[in-house]
Amino acid sequence: MIPSYYEYYNPVKVVAGNKAVDNLPYELEQLGAKRPLVVTDRGVVGAGLMQIVADAFLGQEAVLAAVYEDTPPDSSVEVVNEVARLYKKNKCDSIVGLGGGSAIDTAKAVNIVVTEEVDDLITLMGAEVLKKELKPFIAIPTTAGTGSEVTLVAVVADTKRGIKMPFTSYYLLPKVAILDPRMTLTMPPKITAATGMDAMTHAVEAYTCIQKNPLSDAHATAAIALIRDNILTAVKKGSDKAARFAMANASLLAGAAFSNAMVGVVHALAHGVGGVCHVPHGVGNTIFLPFGMEFNLDTVGDLYGELLLPLAGEDVYFNTPKKNRPARAVEAVRDLNRQLNKACGLPITLKQAGVPLDKLEDAANAAVNDGAVTYNPRGVDYEDALTIMKAAYDWL
Amino acid sequence: MNDEMVSHRWKPRKKRGKTFMVQAGLFLLGRALEAAAVLDPDVRREVEGWKDPMTIMLHVHSEGPTMVLKKQDGVLRYAGSSPVDADLTIFFKNLESAFLVFSAQMSSPQGSAEHRVSLKGDAGQAMSLIRCMETTQAYLFPKFIAKNVLKKVPPMTLKRAGVRAAILGVGVPIGLGRFAGLVR
Numbered sequence: 032m033i034p035s036y037y038e039y040y041n042p043v044k045v046v047a048g049n050k051a052v053d054n055l056p057y058e059l060e061q062l063g064a065k066r067p068l069v070v071t072d073r074g075v076v077g078a079g080l081m082q083i084v085a086d087a088f089l090g091q092e093a094v095l096a097a098v099y100e101d102t103p104p105d106s107s108v109e110v111v112n113e114v115a116r117l118y119k120k121n122k123c124d125s126i127v128g129l130g131g132g133s134a135i136d137t138a139k140a141v142n143i144v145v146t147e148e149v150d151d152l153i154t155l156m157g158a159e160v161l162k163k164e165l166k167p168f169i170a171i172p173t174t175a176g177t178g179s180e181v182t183l184v185a186v187v188a189d190t191k192r193g194i195k196m197p198f199t200s201y202y203l204l205p206k207v208a209i210l211d212p213r214m215t216l217t218m219p220p221k222i223t224a225a226t227g228m229d230a231m232t233h234a235v236e237a238y239t240c241i242q243k244n245p246l247s248d249a250h251a252t253a254a255i256a257l258i259r260d261n262i263l264t265a266v267k268k269g270s271d272k273a274a275r276f277a278m279a280n281a282s283l284l285a286g287a288a289f290s291n292a293m294v295g296v297v298h299a300l301a302h303g304v305g306g307v308c309h310v311p312h313g314v315g316n317t318i319f320l321p322f323g324m325e326f327n328l329d330t331v332g333d334l335y336g337e338l339l340l341p342l343a344g345e346d347v348y349f350n351t352p353k354k355n356r357p358a359r360a361v362e363a364v365r366d367l368n369r370q371l372n373k374a375c376g377l378p379i380t381l382k383q384a385g386v387p388l389d390k391l392e393d394a395a396n397a398a399v400n401d402g403a404v405t406y407n408p409r410g411v412d413y414e415d416a417l418t419i420m421k422a423a424y425d426w427l
Numbered sequence: 428m429n430d431e432m433v434s435h436r437w438k439p440r441k442k443r444g445k446t447f448m449v450q451a452g453l454f455l456l457g458r459a460l461e462a463a464a465v466l467d468p469d470v471r472r473e474v475e476g477w478k479d480p481m482t483i484m485l486h487v488h489s490e491g492p493t494m495v496l497k498k499q500d501g502v503l504r505y506a507g508s509s510p511v512d513a514d515l516t517i518f519f520k521n522l523e524s525a526f527l528v529f530s531a532q533m534s535s536p537q538g539s540a541e542h543r544v545s546l547k548g549d550a551g552q553a554m555s556l557i558r559c560m561e562t563t564q565a566y567l568f569p570k571f572i573a574k575n576v577l578k579k580v581p582p583m584t585l586k587r588a589g590v591r592a593a594i595l596g597v598g599v600p601i602g603l604g605r606f607a608g609l610v611r
């Protein structure tokens with residue numbers, strides 16, 4: 032069903048495939064830039080990925096003006112301001128985000144600071160502060176899940192006040208996203224599984240949230256089918272380039288879907304346990320996805336029924352009577368969770384994720400205050416959130 | 428300024444092998460095209476249709492290996508490896524993309540389909556040049572490579588074997604353009 036009104040926006044040029052990173056200098060030049068600052072982290076450097084990026088500048092007019100290698104897993108205002116100083120000191124003219132969600136989000140936030148020419152991100156707090164085109168920005172994801180390379184949000188922690196500041200603006204979208212199979216080959220199995228399930232959650236929630244539309248739907252179903260066919264291979268045999276590349280594509284597709292259709296209760300719950308108990312985002316989504324689907328079953332069961340096709344494939348879909356398909360779709364996700372748990376020890380209960388029982392109330396409270404509940408097809412109150420948390424605690 | 432203020436920690440590693448391969452491939456192709464324009468009737472006809480004088484450059488963006496061809500007084504000549512302002516420039520966006528094509532891992536049409544190759548100048552002229560390159564490559568490559576990277580491989584007749592021998596024996600080492608008057 033097509034909504035009576037919707038908006039969809041994704042202007043990111045996608046450069047994807049064999050040796051794609053070698054096109055970085057060329058793409059920068061196309062944007063009128065020759066002195067990029069690369070924002071990355073220790074893990075990326077350690078895996079040799081930064082060197083691959085550096086090598087791409089051989090014999091090119093564009094040069095690596097500066098590289099920031101110390102992005103922490105949860106980026107903060109201090110980090111953003113430090114990187115912005117590096118940008119100015121080295122007379123950079125563009126930004127490259129190389130890494131997982133944190134490095135790319137940091138790069139986005141740095142872009143705000145250097146474009147608005149302020150010394151501190153905090154002075155730009157508030158909605159709709161961005162009024163002008165930012166510096167050329169290219170994203171190169173090294174995980175396959177966040178979809179940050181096609182989203183318009185950057186989340187940065189304000190460590191002094193202990194909150195996460197989301198910045199949302201169309202200007203934050205990268206000009207180019209580069210997907211290169213070489214960039215995700217070294218991701219460890221557990222992170223591959225968790226980030227892959229984050230992408231799965233983006234796609235499933237985008238397909239069922241109240242902002243869904245035909246374009247986000249097409250991206251979401253394509254992403255789910257790719258994840259179904261490739262996540263286990265990528266986890267068990269990390270060197271499989273085809274599976275890695277498929278997962279990178281799925282992540283981008285799911286990112287484009289949820290950037291336009293938003294996410295719902297599963298993300299709200301994951302943010303809850305993430306904020307209160309530091310459960311990694313992908314792990315939280317893995318644990319809550321089947322429970323969130325169950326929670327929404329009465330409201331959008333028919334949509335889950337449709338998702339059984341990309342989730343489980345043709346045979347299962349056609350052999351399941353229509354009325355059983357919604358519940359079967361939940362079961363397909365649970366199956367996948369069990370298989371991932373077996374393959375790499377990915378936590379699929381809150382207990383396995385190390386969440387103490389006495390923190391569930393705090394986490395549920397944080398979840399209902401999360402923006403994502405706004406877009407969930409069914410209203411979520413504190414009791415709902417707590418019930419789901421308890422159910423997800425130790426269900427095995 | 429672009430050369431002075433750069434990251435000193437992160438430098439591109441030299442790719443001497445790949446650079447040499449591409450440079451050698453460009454040289455080979457340049458000299459072979461020069462010879463084919465004399466010896467092969469199809470290439471000769473194509474080159475006759477080009478404006479005169481004109482300069483063509485095959486190039487790896489932005490400071491990579493280069494090959495220049497010049498047509499003057501009806502004769503196509505290989506004109507060295509220094510970049511010039513050409514009437515038609517066909518360029519690879521980077522060395523890796525050029526290497527894929529010059530190591531025969533990828534055909535040129537596939538290279539264009541993957542946006543690895545781009546051009547400045549008249550697209551129709553470029554099509555003609557690409558047809559000439561395909562014909563020339565059919566002489567250069569052994570059959571088992573040619574059939575992977577060329578759309579059609581003409582059968583090796585005695586006449587074609589002679590042309591191949593002339594391209595490889597005279598055209599590539601010393602250039603055949605200078606003998607254009609004699610052969611015609």
Ligand SMILES: [Fe+2]
Pocket residue numbers: 177229233298312316
């Ligand atoms: Fe997410």
